[in-house]
Amino acid sequence: MIKRPMRFALGALIATLLYASTGLAASKSEVDAQFRAWLASDLWPEAKSQGISKAVFDQAFSGVTLNFDLPDLVMPGEKPQTPKEQRQSEFGSPGKYFNDKTVNAVTSGGAARAGQYAKILKAVESKYGVPGPIVLAIWGRESGYGSVKIPNNAFAVLGTKAFMATRKDMFRKELVAALQIVEKGYIGVGSMKSSWAGALGQPQFMPTSYLEHAVDFDGDGKRDIWNSVPDTLGSIGHYLAQYGWQRGRDWGYEVNVPQAVSCSLEGPDQGKPFAAWAKLGIARVNGKPFPASETSREGFLLMPAGRHGPAFVVTRNFYVIKEYNMSDLYALFVGHVGDRIANGARGFSVGWGDVGGLYRSDIAGLQKALEKKGYDAGGADGFPGFKTRRSIGDWQTKQGLPATCFPDKDLVKAIR
Structure with a gap:
């Protein structure tokens, strides 16, 4: 029965x-x-x-x-809805990601905690190789140093x-x-609080990431990323180390890129030794040479807004940060704020251009048009990633146009 x-x-x-x-x-x-x-x-x-x-x-x-x-x-019985055409601009200048209010808040919060948790941060760097300012920048970006309520x-x-x-x-x-x-006893049911997306605790780990990367850094037998600062900092450091953080290397350097050097050289699959970038005339904006330890090591050109914003030559560690959140702008935010926490660095030397004002659907259409022409735009997701940016630059060069490597309204019309 x-x-x-x-x-x-x-x-x-x-x-x-x-x-x-x-x-x-x-x-x-x-x-x-x-x-x-x-x-x-x-x-x-x-x-x-x-x-x-x-x-x-x-x-x-x-x-x-x-x-x-x-x-x-x-809902059961319903089919997924096709998004209606966007009425509001979904993509603007990358500079919006670096608004002063957010950058200053994460920087000042990190600078204050650098001293407060100096001993823990030193232990994290000693064990995992990840500098304290990078760990702090992620902590600040993810949960406001634990101040953001995670009530769900x-x-x-x-x-x-x-x-x-x-x-x-x-x-x-x-x-x-x-x-x-x-089940493993790491935290009780009542303490399992998450964001609306299901991310847990102060580092905002998804549960599978928690099981793989969270650590008990304060030695109390629990991996408490909700309440324990040592566990939070140690878990962030462990995460980056497991994704291949290279001890003793910076994340990257802001640079000047001569007009003769194409912005289409961007991307993690087009690396060159730092010495080769320097030979092309690419130099740090602060006038200092690239570190001697980087001369023969691989660096990668990064131009998140094409010719409409600052440029960088980054190391593999930049892409390790990106494993935390698959966005060039996120990784750049963390690296930049980490520099400001570490040494009081100022903002970027070049402003972000007032580009944007496009729907994501506009960019997706542009990406489809580029791929029909034989370019690898990285798919039609509506976000101008490095493959889209450099494809734009290649197309512009072939048309005898100055390569900007970034979409705008005129470009969308021209390529379509």
């Missing part, structure tokens, strides 16, 4: 299939019921196979309901997304990892 909970689970799953086949959207209460059935009949068997106890599973989801306010959800129940967020987000499989994996964190 089928017990009542299983009958309820089967009934809810049948209802889900009916809604999907008829195209009728379920009410929120009906979807919540389907969620409870999914937990019991679908997620629990997998969690059990991954070593999760029933006690931990039940405790994690006790009182948890779906959070319908999260983005990128698809991680199991409600991850459960909702695993049940009905557009990327269910990814969030299901993260949800099981969150259960493993509790």
Whole structure:
């Protein structure tokens, strides 16, 4: 005889299939019921196979309901919505990422904590090779040095997304990892707080990253990235070290790039020895030579706004920072603020041009047009990454135009 909970689970799953086949959207209460059935009949068997106890599973989801306010959800019986044409500009000058308020807040907060946590930071650098100012810049950027409130129940967020987000499989994996964190005793269920995206604690690790990178740096037996500063700093350092941070190297240097040197030389796949960049006439903006230790080592040209902003020659460590957040601007923010924390460095020597004012759909169309012409624009995601920028530069050069390596309205019309 089928017990009542299983009958309820089967009934809810049948209802889900009916809604999907008829195209009728379920009410929120009906979807919540389907969620409870999914937990019991679908997620629990997998969690059990991954070593999760029933006690931990039940405790994690006790009182948890779906959070319908999260983005990128698809209600049962509905199809993912095609985004409407953007009414507001979704992409502007990269300089907006470096607004004075944010940069100054992270810099001043890091400078204050550099002294306060000097002993811990020294220990982190000794063990993992990552300089304290870089660790501080990430901590500040991710959670305002722990001041940003992270109020969400991680199991409600991850459960909702695993049940009905557009990327269910990814969030299901993260949800099981969150259960493993509790099962292993690293943190209690009540302390599992996350962002709306499911990122945990002060370093904002996703659960799978927590399991791989979080460390107990204060020796209390827990990897408490929610409340422990040593664990937070140590975990950030460990993360970067595991992604290949090269001890004793800087992240990069702001440079002047002569007009005769094409901005299309940008990218992590077009590295040259620092000596070769210098031979091309590329020099540091502060007038100092590149460090002698870098002469034969590989550097990479970085021009996030093409000819409309500052330029850099970066080391492999820049791309290690980028592993934390796959954005050139994020990695540049961390490196730049790290320099300001370390030595009081000022802002960039060159301003960011007033470029932008485009929809992401405009840039995606530009990328498609470039790829039809045989260029590798890195896909049509609506973001002008280095492959898009240098493809623009190559196209401009072939048309006899000055290479700017950055999209604008006239360029979008011309290439299309």
